Every structure is written in C-alpha cells, then in structure tokens.
Amino acid sequence: MLAKRIIPCLDIKNGRTVKGINFENIRDAGDPIELASFYASQGADELVFLDIIATFENRKTLANLVKKVAHEINIPFIVGGGISSIEDVSILLNAGADKISINSYAVRNPIQIEKLAGFFGSQCIVVAIDTKYIDDDWFVYLNGGRIRLPLKAFDWAKQAESAGAGEILLTSMNHDGTKKGFAMDITMQLSKNLSIPVIASGGGGCMKDFLDVFEKAEADAALAASIFHYKEIEIPALKKYLNENNVETRL
Amino acid sequence: MKVVIIKYNSGNVCSLANALERLGIRPILSDEPDELISADKVIFPGVGEAGNAMKYLKEKGLHLIIPELKQDVLGICLGMQLMCAHSEEGNTDCLNIFPLYVKKFVINKEDKYKIPHVGWNNIVLNNEVNSKLYLNTENNKYVYFVHSYYVEKGIFTSSETTYIIPFSASLKKDNFYAVQYHPEKSGKTGETILRNFINL
Incomplete structure (x- = not known):
C-alpha cells in the first residue's frame, strides 16, 4: 500500500538552516548537510530544501550545497526557492536534486510549468503555493507573504495541475510556525479535487496534527521544519504512532 | 569494476551516480556501443517519455546492442519499461527483452487514486x-516509485506491488534485471538492492 510521506523541510540562508515564525524572526537551526543525513537515517521519506534568499550569487552556493547533500542522502530530494528560469532548474537537477519546487515563477508564468514538465517531466515539478485565509477565502501570496494576489489557492492549484505540475506543496501562512495543526479545509479541498499528490505544510505541532491531516484532510504527505529541527517530534516515533493509528507509513 | 550507465535523453542520472559512488563505484555514462559491450555491469536508467527514448536509442543503434548484452543489465523505471515488448506511452514498440506490455494506469472518477x-x-x-537482487531483503519492504505506466505481471515478475492493480515491481530473465522503482532513492533497502546487483 502506498505510504503517507513525512517530509522535513530545511529553510536555507547562506548555507545554514534557519526557521522563522510566520515567515519572520529567522533563527539558526544548524548545518544542512548534517541535518539532511540525520533525517535520511531517521526515516524521512523525502527532503525539501528551500532557499529563502535566492540571489544570483546565492544560487551557486545553493547548487554546491545541493551537490554535497545529494551525495549523502538516499531519499528523494526537492529543492526550491527563487527559481526563475529553466536554467535554474537545470542547474539544480544537475547538482542532484530529484524535484524542484517553483512558486512565484509559476504564478507569474503559468506557461513555464508546461515547458518545464515537457522538458524535465512532471514528476520533478512541484508547484509550491503559499496561501492565507482572508476575506472568507484562501488566496495566493508571493514573496514570502508580502504580496497578495487576486487569485484563489484552489483555482491556482487546479490550473497548475492541468499545466503539468507533478505535485502541490501547500503552505498555509495562517498556520505556519504556530504548531496548532495544519490547515485542514484547504488541504482537504485540494486533496479531494486534484489528481496529483498534495503535500500539506504549515502548523504541524504534535503527532495528532499529522494523523488528522492524513486521515481527515487526505493529504498525501506532510511537511514540517522546526518541530523536527528542535526534536520536539522525532520522525521514527511519529511514523510508529501513525502506523498504530492505521495510517500506513514506511517504517 | 566497470559499470556503464546507458546515456540517452532520459532525464538526469545524478541520483543514480551518487548512489553508486556511495557503494564505491565510479560509473561511466556512455551511449557508445563499445563501452556497453566491454562493461562488467550495465545500468539502463530512465525518467522520461518512451517514444522519444526509443527514438534516441535507435539513432544510436543501441536498440540492437542492449538485448544482446551478455553481462548483467539492470533497467530502472523507464529503462525497465523499454525492456518490454510494447508501451502504451506513445504507442511505442520497445526492446522486447521481456515479452510484456506496458500499460497506463486507469482510474475512475470516484477513485481516490492519483496518477x-x-x-x-x-x-x-x-x-x-528467485532474483538475487533481493538477497538480504525482507519481504514487503518499501521502495520509492514515480510512474504513470506499469508493466503487467508475468512469469518474469520477481516482485509485485499493488497500486490500483497488482503490477510488476521488478522482472528477471537470464542476465536481465529490471525494477520499476528507484533503488537509488529507496533508502537502505534500495542501497542493498543496488549492492546486490553490483555483486552479482
């Protein structure tokens, strides 16, 4: 049976892992290569690297880091943050990323999803959507939450799917960093209505939150950062708990 | 040991090369018939589209070389599908090492399945x-899959997985081994399977 995936996310800034609360107050959380190897050995099902200050110079640093990490780990590896051209994608895939995650680039040029999917295959194109519940609906936000678009998260996810996205990485900005549970309604709406996998992100604070997002919101995968970095939840214990509660995981 | 990864327009092979390097192997990436023929082990990888991939193999004459290889060959993902007789993807005739058909997963609207x-x-x-790929591997282990087409089950099926329907997770016939999943991305289990192939 297909297992639900647990995915630790490393936010990367200048080669270090950082984590903010509600996209702000960034603190240092450790060496990314060490953390990546640690998570792979702990049974993480996949790993995400998000470069939070993607500049041109930084891109090279990131590619070097991706290369080092890809040498170490034997699980799928998603890299994203500031990708804005086919060349960026190509560089990261050649450095050893298995999938790339695109956000603003996709929103601003939806046609690029189609191009990238045609070029590299849908399986390596993850469309990340940052969303916030405001004025009675979930809207798409860009630039780490600074720009609100007049575009609903659901409509955008459907559009990204038909353009050839392989997976959707959905982050609720209302929930991110709060540890009060995932955004159940929008995650469920996407999971039920899309034919591609949905990775839920933002708000996972305790093991029950993960159980809920898999069982009730039908997410295919759940992503979290700080609770893993600060060892508030250990991946083996989480997966064991999920299995005991009839949610299939890879032990 | 000379391990050659077949080079063709099939997406990137970084993960595979990295996984082999972790086993102490420095693979050679090549589409030269001589390199393939002189290898100790040949790996036929692939993420991509069957029609285009076969076209490339034919241009290089590799469609005649690969089925005749005498050393151990491991097809991975699209590589496995191309080793079969025919793929529904692009209605493509393949290498016919395994006389099996590659079909697209079909889902009903009511199903929860995703493709x-x-x-x-x-x-x-x-x-x-009894595929020696699974030496020291317990039954029911988890491995990582990414695919929209599957190989039907047949007498060469060395392991199966169920998603919508049961299908071939791996095949074996003489010196030809093939896996639908990605051993290079399948944690410790995948590492054991790759090591078993190298040690054959």
Missing part, C-alpha cells in the same frame, strides 16, 4: 523467480 503513482510502496517478493 502518477508517486511515493513509497511495498514490494512482495516472488520466490518462484
């Missing part, structure tokens, strides 16, 4: 096709 089949799924070993 591609992506993620970790367990493989049930078939003891009748």
